[in-house]
Every structure is written in structure tokens, then in C-alpha cells.
Amino acid sequence: MIFTTKAEYGVRLLVELGRQPSDSPVSLKAIAENEGLPLAYLERIVALLKRAELVESTRGAHGGYRLARDPENVTMDEVVLALEGSVAPMSCFVDETDDGRVLCSHVDDGEACATKFLWLRVQGGVIEALRRTTLAELVAFSAKQDVAKTPLPLGDALPLHSNA
Amino acid sequence: MIFTTKAEYGVRLLVELGRQPSDSPVSLKAIAENEGLPLAYLERIVALLKRAELVESTRGAHGGYRLARDPENVTMDEVVLALEGSVAPMSCFVDETDDGRVLCSHVDDGEACATKFLWLRVQGGVIEALRRTTLAELVAFSAKQDVAKTPLPLGDALPLHSNA
DNA sequence: GCTTCTCCTACCAAATTGGTAGGATTAAGC
DNA sequence: GCTTAATCCTACCAATTTGGTAGGAGAAGC
Numbered sequence: 119m120i121f122t123t124k125a126e127y128g129v130r131l132l133v134e135l136g137r138q139p140s141d142s143p144v145s146l147k148a149i150a151e152n153e154g155l156p157l158a159y160l161e162r163i164v165a166l167l168k169r170a171e172l173v174e175s176t177r178g179a180h181g182g183y184r185l186a187r188d189p190e191n192v193t194m195d196e197v198v199l200a201l202e203g204s205v206a207p208m209s210c211f212v213d214e215t216d217d218g219r220v221l222c223s224h225v226d227d228g229e230a231c232a233t234k235f236l237w238l239r240v241q242g243g244v245i246e247a248l249r250r251t252t253l254a255e256l257v258a259f260s261a262k263q264d265v266a267k268t269p270l271p272l273g274d275a276l277p278l279h280s281n282a
Numbered sequence: 283m284i285f286t287t288k289a290e291y292g293v294r295l296l297v298e299l300g301r302q303p304s305d306s307p308v309s310l311k312a313i314a315e316n317e318g319l320p321l322a323y324l325e326r327i328v329a330l331l332k333r334a335e336l337v338e339s340t341r342g343a344h345g346g347y348r349l350a351r352d353p354e355n356v357t358m359d360e361v362v363l364a365l366e367g368s369v370a371p372m373s374c375f376v377d378e379t380d381d382g383r384v385l386c387s388h389v390d391d392g393e394a395c396a397t398k399f400l401w402l403r404v405q406g407g408v409i410e411a412l413r414r415t416t417l418a419e420l421v422a423f424s425a426k427q428d429v430a431k432t433p434l435p436l437g438d439a440l441p442l443h444s445n446a
Numbered sequence: 447g448c449t450t451c452t453c454c455t456a457c458c459a460a461a462t463t464g465g466t467a468g469g470a471t472t473a474a475g476c
Numbered sequence: 477g478c479t480t481a482a483t484c485c486t487a488c489c490a491a492t493t494t495g496g497t498a499g500g501a502g503a504a505g506c
Contacts, residue, residue, distance in 0.1 A: 240412060
């Protein structure tokens, strides 16, 4: 498994926020019900997105979360990095420099193992796929799916799928 | 984490076999010592490679394992598939058709969720990176590393790194 | 018949994951 | 100023996965 439910739920959450017509805050409770996800768990996940400054929050009654940026400017590599901590193909990859790209701890003196060569290539593939996908694209995709299924009353978001 | 140590150790094992000048069988014990890996665990891993017909074995004294094919014709997507079972980006991806590519179980009636769209893209990136890497390439890489470090007596394989 | 191998299966400890519980704190609306 | 609806924060917990060990049983060379 590459990603955990943190990434799954976190991305769903962002897509829900992106689907919102205005940018008035949306409560987690509403999102949890919409997506059929456990509220308490979502709270911990959204905290990761907030720390990464991908969402903003308003506390108190009628509060909630909204996107901190335009969906066009949010790429999935940032998102997954915020949610999962890093994109490491292998346990020998230890957090090192910059944006989720991590280096192998096996050999430090310039030498490299053959497996590192392979995992770096894989990691590159993952990060590139993430980087070229924007939140806006996912929002558009999910909107299209809705239209294809049922003409919805405007602003009424139905759950994309219900596990419950 | 994308892959577990099964992939790591399994690939190392194959590289070791590929480094062998002749194709007389090599015992797991030798490989375990060379790479500093636990023998009993390696036994279980090599069983996966054998089931996938990537290695062949000879039992009994002076037995061991050898590659079943030319390293040029062994691509890493087969290898990782054999070792890890599948390359699923997310738990909702359930084993389905063909070569490790799996489909989302969330929605079955033609509809799709936005996250599935994303994970499919990521999965594609991983599989493509694996598919374009051959065992021969990794063997060549590891040989080059050796030369760069110390001129070795021929046929004497030093450990690439020692954890022990 | 010893030794050196592959092979097989059951067990096990540690870590991770996915989730719950319980409560502060903050702000809107009356 | 009370109530209510929210974000925030932290500790706990059960299930699963992971990485590995143990203990053998068969095969083949010497």
C-alpha cells in the first residue's frame, strides 16, 4: 500500500471544500456526513492540512474550514506530503531535504546501492504524478461525475459514495 | 511507505544472482552473508520469486538458486508484483485483473470517485517506473559502484553495505 | 550416512493504522 | 450571559501488518 486513509480522507476533504460555491467555511461535521467518514478522525486529519496552510479555519458556531488557496494552485504533492509526512518508497529512506523527497540512509559517502537507484526512480514517478495533478482538476472531475449521474439541485452536495 | 523489505531484499537477492559470472546455483546462505540479511527470512522471500518463475532452484548439497531468465528480460514490475502481491496505492484498490494493476472497489457501476482518479495516476507512475527498469540495469549499476570503490578480485562479491 | 542445501509451516514481538473518548477553547445568536 | 456549535488537543485502544525466528522434513552430493 502506498498511501493510508489519511491521504484518502484528506484529499476527499479538500475536494469537498473545493466544490463549495462560496468560500464561507464548512463544518467538518457536514463533510463527515457527506462522505460517510468518522468525524473525530477527520479532525486529526484536517489538523495536518491546516499546519501545512492548505486550509484555514474559523472557530466557534458557524465556523468551519475553507481552502487557503485557489484550487488551481494546489498540487497533490504538497497535499500528500502534508498528510503522509513523506513519499518514501522504502524504510531506508529517511527524511532529509525539502519537499517529501528523501534520501537513502544505507550509504552516505557518495556510494549508492542498486536498490536505491530503483526506489529513487519509483519515487520520482510518484512525485511527478502527484505534482501534475491539481485540486481543481479533482474538483472538476467529481463535478462531472455528479452531472453524469443525476441533475442536482444547485449547491446540494450528495455523498460521492456511502460506506455507511 | 510504498514497499516493504520483501521488495528490498528480493531485489537485492536478484541482483546478487545477476552478478554471478556463471549460472551455477548460489546458496541462500552465501547471499544472506554477503548482504547481511537474515537467512530464514530470505528463504520465504525467494519462495515468492520461485513461484513467479523468476528464479530456479537446485536442492541438496551444492544446490542453490539461479536466475530463470536473462537479466535483460526481467523488468522490475514483474519482480515487485511477485514480491509484494500488487502495487495498490490505496486500500480501496482490490486485486482485480492482470499484472498488479488493481481497480477501486468504492464504486462499481461505472462511476468513479475523484480520489480514484488520482490514485490511478499515481499507480501508473509507479508501474511505469518499474517497467522501464530491468534487472540487467541494476546489476550493471552495482558493478559500476564496486569498480568505483575498490578494484575487486574477479568473482569475489563484497557486501554492498553491511548493516550487521 | 553425513552434510549441505531447499522447502514448509507455525509462531511471535513490535510497529503502524484507523479509530474512539473526553474534554478545553472560541464565537455566534438569542 | 447562557446555550450551542464549532475547532482544537491529547491520550488511549484494538486490529492488522511487518519482520523475523524456530523447528523441522525432504534432496542430493560426497
